[in-house]
Amino acid sequence: MPAVQETIDQVRSIDVDQYKYGFETEVEMEKAPKGLSEDVIRFISAKKGEPEWMLQWRLDAYKRWLTMTEPAWARVSYDKIDYNDIYYYAAPKKNPAPKSLDEVDPEILKTYEKLGIPLREQEILAGVEPQSRVAVDAVFDSVSVATTFKEELKKAGVIFMPISEAVREYPDLVRQYLGTVVPVTDNFFATLNSAVFTDGSFVYIPPGVRCPMELSTYFRINEKNTGQFERTLIIADKGSYVSYLEGCTAPRRDENQLHAAVVELIALDDAEIKYSTVQNWYPGDSQGRGGIYNFVTKRGDCRGRNSVITWTQVETGSAITWKYPSCILRGDNSRGEFYSIAVSNGMQQVDSGTKMIHLGKNTTSRIISKGIAAGRSENTYRGLVSAHRKATGARNFTNCDSLLIGNECGAHTVPYIESKNASAVFEHEATTSKISEDQMFYCQQRGLSEEEAVALIVNGFVKDVLQQLPMEFAVEAQKLISISLEGSVG
Amino acid sequence: MADVTLMKTPAETALAQAFESAKTLLPGNVESRAQAFEKFTARGLPHRRVEEFKYTDLRAAFREVAPFAGVPTAEEAKAALAGAKTLAGIEALQVPFVNGHFMREAVDFRALPENLEIVPLREALANDHEWLAHLSPVPWAAENPVYQLNTSFMADGVMIRVAGPVEVPVHLRFVTAAETAVATATRVLVVVEEGASVTLLETHESTDGAGHQPNDVVELIAGDRTNVQHVRVNAEGGKTLALSTLAARIGAEAVFNSINVVAGAATSRHQVFALLNGENTNLRVNGVTMLKGLQHADSTLVVEHNALHCESRELFKTVIDDEATGVFQGKIIVPHHAQKTDGRMMSAAILLGEGGTMNNKPELEIFADDVQCAHGATCGQLDDDLLFYLMARGLPRKEAESLLIQAFLGEALEFVENETAREALIGTVEGWLRARS
Amino acid sequence: MLEIKNLVVQIEDKRILNGLNLTVNKGEVAAIMGPNGSGKSTLSYVIAGKEDYEVLDGEILLNGENLLEMEPDQRAAAGVFLAFQYPLEIPGVASMTFLKATLNAQRKARGEEELTTPDFIKRVNAAAQQLEIPKDMLKRALNVGFSGGEKKRMEILQMALLQPSFCILDETDSGLDIDALRIVSEGVNALRSPDRAFLVITHYQRLLNHIVPDTVHVMHSGRIVRSGGKELALELEANGYADYRDSEAA
Numbered sequence A: 001m002p003a004v005q006e007t008i009d010q011v012r013s014i015d016v017d018q019y020k021y022g023f024e025t026e027v028e029m030e031k032a033p034k035g036l037s038e039d040v041i042r043f044i045s046a047k048k049g050e051p052e053w054m055l056q057w058r059l060d061a062y063k064r065w066l067t068m069t070e071p072a073w074a075r076v077s078y079d080k081i082d083y084n085d086i087y088y089y090a091a092p093k094k095n096p097a098p099k100s101l102d103e104v105d106p107e108i109l110k111t112y113e114k115l116g117i118p119l120r121e122q123e124i125l126a127g128v129e130p131q132s133r134v135a136v137d138a139v140f141d142s143v144s145v146a147t148t149f150k151e152e153l154k155k156a157g158v159i160f161m162p163i164s165e166a167v168r169e170y171p172d173l174v175r176q177y178l179g180t181v182v183p184v185t186d187n188f189f190a191t192l193n194s195a196v197f198t199d200g201s202f203v204y205i206p207p208g209v210r211c212p213m214e215l216s217t218y219f220r221i222n223e224k225n226t227g228q229f230e231r232t233l234i235i236a237d238k239g240s241y242v243s244y245l246e247g248c249t250a251p252r253r254d255e256n257q258l259h260a261a262v263v264e265l266i267a268l269d270d271a272e273i274k275y276s277t278v279q280n281w282y283p284g285d286s287q288g289r290g291g292i293y294n295f296v297t298k299r300g301d302c303r304g305r306n307s308v309i310t311w312t313q314v315e316t317g318s319a320i321t322w323k324y325p326s327c328i329l330r331g332d333n334s335r336g337e338f339y340s341i342a343v344s345n346g347m348q349q350v351d352s353g354t355k356m357i358h359l360g361k362n363t364t365s366r367i368i369s370k371g372i373a374a375g376r377s378e379n380t381y382r383g384l385v386s387a388h389r390k391a392t393g394a395r396n397f398t399n400c401d402s403l404l405i406g407n408e409c410g411a412h413t414v415p416y417i418e419s420k421n422a423s424a425v426f427e428h429e430a431t432t433s434k435i436s437e438d439q440m441f442y443c444q445q446r447g448l449s450e451e452e453a454v455a456l457i458v459n460g461f462v463k464d465v466l467q468q469l470p471m472e473f474a475v476e477a478q479k480l481i482s483i484s485l486e487g488s489v490g
Numbered sequence B: 001m002a003d004v005t006l007m008k009t010p011a012e013t014a015l016a017q018a019f020e021s022a023k024t025l026l027p028g029n030v031e032s033r034a035q036a037f038e039k040f041t042a043r044g045l046p047h048r049r050v051e052e053f054k055y056t057d058l059r060a061a062f063r064e065v066a067p068f069a070g071v072p073t074a075e076e077a078k079a080a081l082a083g084a085k086t087l088a089g090i091e092a093l094q095v096p097f098v099n100g101h102f103m104r105e106a107v108d109f110r111a112l113p114e115n116l117e118i119v120p121l122r123e124a125l126a127n128d129h130e131w132l133a134h135l136s137p138v139p140w141a142a143e144n145p146v147y148q149l150n151t152s153f154m155a156d157g158v159m160i161r162v163a164g165p166v167e168v169p170v171h172l173r174f175v176t177a178a179e180t181a182v183a184t185a186t187r188v189l190v191v192v193e194e195g196a197s198v199t200l201l202e203t204h205e206s207t208d209g210a211g212h213q214p215n216d217v218v219e220l221i222a223g224d225r226t227n228v229q230h231v232r233v234n235a236e237g238g239k240t241l242a243l244s245t246l247a248a249r250i251g252a253e254a255v256f257n258s259i260n261v262v263a264g265a266a267t268s269r270h271q272v273f274a275l276l277n278g279e280n281t282n283l284r285v286n287g288v289t290m291l292k293g294l295q296h297a298d299s300t301l302v303v304e305h306n307a308l309h310c311e312s313r314e315l316f317k318t319v320i321d322d323e324a325t326g327v328f329q330g331k332i333i334v335p336h337h338a339q340k341t342d343g344r345m346m347s348a349a350i351l352l353g354e355g356g357t358m359n360n361k362p363e364l365e366i367f368a369d370d371v372q373c374a375h376g377a378t379c380g381q382l383d384d385d386l387l388f389y390l391m392a393r394g395l396p397r398k399e400a401e402s403l404l405i406q407a408f409l410g411e412a413l414e415f416v417e418n419e420t421a422r423e424a425l426i427g428t429v430e431g432w433l434r435a436r437s
Numbered sequence C: 001m002l003e004i005k006n007l008v009v010q011i012e013d014k015r016i017l018n019g020l021n022l023t024v025n026k027g028e029v030a031a032i033m034g035p036n037g038s039g040k041s042t043l044s045y046v047i048a049g050k051e052d053y054e055v056l057d058g059e060i061l062l063n064g065e066n067l068l069e070m071e072p073d074q075r076a077a078a079g080v081f082l083a084f085q086y087p088l089e090i091p092g093v094a095s096m097t098f099l100k101a102t103l104n105a106q107r108k109a110r111g112e113e114e115l116t117t118p119d120f121i122k123r124v125n126a127a128a129q130q131l132e133i134p135k136d137m138l139k140r141a142l143n144v145g146f147s148g149g150e151k152k153r154m155e156i157l158q159m160a161l162l163q164p165s166f167c168i169l170d171e172t173d174s175g176l177d178i179d180a181l182r183i184v185s186e187g188v189n190a191l192r193s194p195d196r197a198f199l200v201i202t203h204y205q206r207l208l209n210h211i212v213p214d215t216v217h218v219m220h221s222g223r224i225v226r227s228g229g230k231e232l233a234l235e236l237e238a239n240g241y242a243d244y245r246d247s248e249a250a
């Protein structure tokens, strides 16, 4: 039997059930009444102690949302979501707003420990070299339970805190930028998020500041039947730099759970934002039961001249991924980058890609997308590159490769490339192939087992993207890809 | 019927009226026309929110519907054909159409080349000819609204059977010479039997001053080990709104090579639907599009690999001057069972003017793991370094540009096997370039 | 060391090896020569365990162990090394990464400890230096964009690192310039030892001038049709394979 055939059979025979983060935490939770209504929104807003304008903003979004229909253009299929069968708010009952780590429910601390997320600053300081410190905002269902290194960051002038806190403490900043990249009316899921968002991170880097450490948010969905609707807003003021990481997991359950986040990035003149995601929501089991519906709107606005926004994503989780981290290249000479690895196995469905909208002069963008489909999954790259009339000198390079492992999955490429400027130069290339038998044999001849050989070749395949991740994350991501393809990878 | 609840555009209403009054006069089975029209009506004229028509909004393009053209008089026909010049220099069997009507008197049915049979479509439809069973060789084409309109209104055409090698090319010459705008709908069916081969030339010309609305469909069923060479030229008049479809089903170990050269029409959309139904078949579909002014040209292509070991190559070249718009939409579909597929699709565009637009959408839809598929799309200007080099050697800018454009488009013309046809197409490119300088 | 008995192999219904017999002893360097298409590469692939080849009959024993029952990586761990006639390119995988992965995989399979990184690098550098492989080449993706000769040198580098006991060199000389031929041969000769055997497939005497064989076998139509000492190669160089073509007709 040819090696690849064996691999295919192995992939076929495994469950996706090696999901390592599928455990559940027993904590008493306080929830909003099930379903969505103005009352629920008022409840959320009150829980967060929000000012009136914020409540009004939410209610407007809700009214708008009621008139909208769920988009159907993506290559994903799922049973109709009953938006009234979801809890929109769930927070640990014991002290939902802990002031320090000692006030956090020990069960929750244990959860993060199990997930390998460092929440104790001194531990981090003791263990790791200072330059690789990471500040963490840990969001558990609908609330942020801990944010580390807040004080130290404050000294540098960096604001890093849960967005619900920022709404209270920095209302002017939030009001100035919230919804300016992803308008309230943007799309069905973004509008829903605007109405019900519960927590997420707020970051502001003042002019000229290079954020002294990596910032990260770790999202955990724990409670049954809840949706997670986080909202992240990052502003890099003139000449500043920040690197931000985002991770996500959820327990294993038979029913689907909804995650509809909105992330807005704003880079002013000469500023740079690097946003990396390792998305590992529960993918469902091999029969397609359970798993997270991940409907996410992420968009960055290169508002200033010479600004840079880089999206890097490693997508291995979720039953359904619907996600297009995009860049609006408004400032002259601004640059947008998108690096993506999307691995699908089992019955997962991925429809993901990016949009690079060239508005300013001499704007450049680069898209590297690597899709790997195994099992009975469907993996679609969907992307838009466009140059508007005034985008003189715009440049884009896109490379989008797909790898199929097995004969029951699908890999699709749907790029839209629109140029309205003669001096814009766009180059797009895409390939679909399989792991070659000859490469497999060559590796095995040198003594690698079949699984090691697949892992090695897959690693080579995704390398261009892994290189974009911060070091610690790259290692993590590499492991994750291996686990996701377990059976086909060692 | 459902249409009472639908809001119709004036054009849709006009089409419905036209269909009502024409359906009993048109030849053949009313039922199948009515079915197609009902399907069309269910969705109406496609607009930009219909994915396949995202870049070519037919609801906007069809402000009004031109009346369907009547049969020309003998003099009119003669004059029209005398003025037709596209690919005129090639010795070929002429199968002419004027205003959408087949000119049977121009064909000597008793002296057709060996292995060739031609039946007028009107006759075939009226007599329920057995070849009619071959119509619609690509099942999913029937879902396309342009195709549905053609099926509803097709008034004339020919059915051609190729039973063995046919040496002399067959030239399907479409000329619309009416002074005022007319609509036409023709259907040509070509059945190429096992082992047979033929070269098809297809040209479309019309008077410049009127907004004609042709909708032409060519269908091809090519059996195993066939070789079909197809050269199509759109030289429509400057106000014409031209819709066309090529639907081809190809057998095993066959070769099908098709090129479409767009040099005319105000708005055009050429759709190619190809189904590779036998193993080891080679498909090549190329396109050369030259646009200026406010022209809009759409090349839409769907290739389904439905068998093992087939190879498909698509190369589309577009040059856009002034404020014209080019569209390329290509899709390669490889289902689970089409292992060892080798598919490669490329669209390259050059924008010359300041206000031009190019929209590219090259898609891959792949379910088989042992395949090699790739697509590429580029869009940009002429290479500055090369331009400079040529100009430094003394060529004026326009000439240097012309030379580079010729080289650029030439890559897609190279695959035209018939030498005279290739020369003629190069001539068409040169003519276009001369007109711009 | 290596014993092949009555090996019959086909691929896609085409017979390629027709009852091939061959013995290579410990410490021996055996050369195989034979016309294009006679089945030399096929033999090397079958020894190394490439799929696609259907073994209809016969056996291959390495130190008494049946190779045919092993996976390619197990054979590698057992000591089989094949320097490919056409080495493969692996995009995105740095040569260094690849070397380390293979070396440690084999050590693990043999129950040895994995090498530490400095240890590993020391070894690679030493081997690379001997084969005159520039360091920056090791940083590039394996064989991607390497010239024909560079690829061949990379094969020998791997051999030097992995220290296999049975080495097959399939036309390692093709694509090498004169200096590279000498360098590669020196690399191979350095590995010659009483515990190690070589099967050298080549078309030309010039390689055998550098790597002097103990035995020479002539392969034709999937069989070893003649065996002899190193002088046999010289005879072939002078006369070609004409004699054997006749024997085929008979």
Ligand SMILES: Nc1ncnc2c1ncn2[C@@H]1O[C@H](COP(=O)(O)OP(=O)(O)OP(=O)(O)O)[C@@H](O)[C@H]1O
Binding pocket: C011, C012, C014, C016, C034, C035, C036, C037, C038, C039, C040, C041, C042, C043, C052, C085
């Ligand atoms: N995958 C295959 N399918 C069909 N025939 C094959 C295949 N691989 C090898 N062959 C055939 O087997 C025969 C032996 O090939 P092989 O590569 O072993 O020859 P060789 O002796 O190494 O030749 P050379 O000296 O040219 O390297 C040739 O006729 C070849 O065409």
Ligand SMILES: [Mg+2]
Binding pocket: C040, C041, C042, C085, C170, C171
């Ligand atoms: Mg060989």
